[in-house]
Amino acid sequence: MAVEILESSLVLPGEETPKNGLWVSNLDLVAARGYTPTIYVYRSHGGPGAFSPEVLKxxxxxxxxxxxxxxxxxGFDRTGRVEISCTGEGARLITARSDSYTVDDFKDFAPTAEMRQKFVPAVDSADPPCIMLMLQATSLKCGGVVLGFAIHHLAFDGRGAALFIQTFSAIARGDSAAIATLPLPFLDRTILRARSPPSVLFDHRDCSSKVFQSGSPSPxxxxxxxxxKDHLSILKRCCGAARVSTFRAIVAHIWRCTCIARGLASDEETQLFLxxxxxxxxKPPLPLNYMGNAGFRTKAVAKVGELVSNTLGFGAERVQTAIERVNxxxxxxxxxxxxxxxxxSLSKRGGMPNTSLCAISWLGMPMYDADFGWGEPEVMSRAQMYGSGFVYIMGGTKKDGEISVVIGLETDSMQRFKKIFYEEPSVVVA
Structure with a gap:
């Protein structure tokens, strides 16, 4: 099922912009060096809001x-430290078409390398001097559109990406009222500069140790x-806590299910990175419109036997304890x-051992607030997973109210995982 590239061009800022080096924080530099590939799938609406490459550009x-x-x-600053060189050279916009794919082909979309290759631009390297943003707009056989974004991780995290796409889409549909309510990006990352002299009060070797093994991620x-909503109610009830969060309940369930599906021994230690x-x-809090990586990786640990034999609340408590220490x-x-x-070294990404899981939450982010004039996207997702053991938890459309769990696992573990995932947590035992 082919995708034909029609045009590739650099889009420059519409006005003169500052030309300077943008300092990036240690939290930016420790983030994985690479591009975040996402897709947004839209059904055809025709009429004045029909897809127009010129409007998008x-x-x-x-x-x-x-x-x-x-x-x-x-780029690099004078000391050799990585920075974003604000050169104004432009972002890459590719227009394409497919006479094979329709919107319905993306129903229950699961990320794959093949889908990223077809619908999201790629470059050979994410190291300097590389581009920061690439976008591919593909018109489908049915009249629908797929937007595939590749945004360099040093540009910003998921919350920053959501604000950019909210702004971009509001401009495209000509919604001046929405544009007026959206905040401008807060670009000064020096508020996360290390103190002078540094004051290290905790043992951080555990948090900063490499999550990823050397070599390529496992297949x-x-x-x-x-x-x-019914599934979520069951999970929360089985956690036994009056006010357990949706994220804690889901992650505790996924953690437990993966240990069983992978057939881990009861005396093995399992790690959940968060x-x-x-x-x-x-303190003071960062602005909500802070553009940068504001993520801190914490870790919950348990013996497999403890996690599986106890109630779901056991895992949820381990998750809560790990998160609460991030003050x-x-x-x-x-x-x-x-x-x-x-x-x-810490920014390099390889594979994870099958005792580990990394769960990323996109809950609460306006990921579907991306109407470019064609209505709300029917599908929004990562286009490709990093590898086995990665999980993304995200809200669905406003219409369905569902939660999506996008997960990558070893081939021989996935079938069992999917079966266990939908069983009552009370009967999920090894």
Missing amino acids: AALAKALVPFYPLAGRL CVTANLKLS PVDVRSRV DDYVKSFVDYLESVDLE
Whole structure:
């Protein structure tokens, strides 16, 4: 099922923008070096709002004015430290078409390398001097559209990406009221600069140790599993806590199910890595429109036997304990600690052992607030997973109210995982 490239061009900011080096924090540099590939799938609506490459290009040019670092390139400052060089060279926009795919082919979409290759632009390297933003707009046989974004991880995290796409889409559909309510990006990352002198108050070797093994990620298959409101009620009830969060309940269930599906021995130790947004956890809080990586990776640990034999609340409590330790003192101590470690090494991504899981939450982010004039996307997802053991938890459309769990697992574990995932948590035993 082929996708034909029609045009590839660089889109420059619509106005003159600052030309400077944008300092990036230790939390940016310790983030995985690469592009975040996402897709948005739209059904045809025809009429005045029908897909127009010219409208999309003009809107991108306007959006690149406040988000001008996306028109730059990754570079180095005078000391050799990585920075974003705000050169104004532009973002890459590719237009394409497919006479084979329709919107219905993306129903229950699960990320794969093949789908990323067809619908999301790629480059050979994510190291300097590389581009910061690439976008492919593919018109489908049915009249629908797929937008595939590749945004460099040093540009910003998921919350920053959501604000950019909200702004970009509001410009494209000509919604001046929405544009007026959206905040401008907060670009100054020096508020996360390490203290002088550094003050390391905690032992951070555990948090900064490499999650990823050397070498390529292990082969995996992916699945996009839906949780209805009824499913969520069951999970929360089985956690036994009056006010357990949706995220804690889901992650505890996934953690437990993966251990069983992988056939891990009861005396093995299993690790659950949890990136936590620190915007509201530091003092003073970071602006909600902070453009940068504001994620801190914490870890929950348990013996497989304990996790499987106890109630779901056992895992949920381990998750809560891991998240609660991420406070102002801990984050600032970690940023200071990173002054003394090899950040380049920590940013490299390989595979994870099958005793580990990494769960990323996109809950609460306006991921479907991306109407470019064609209505709300029917599908929004990562286009490709990093490898086995990665999980993304995200809200569905406003219409369905479902939660999507997008997961990559070893081929021989996935079938059992999917079966266990939908059983009552009370009967999920090894």
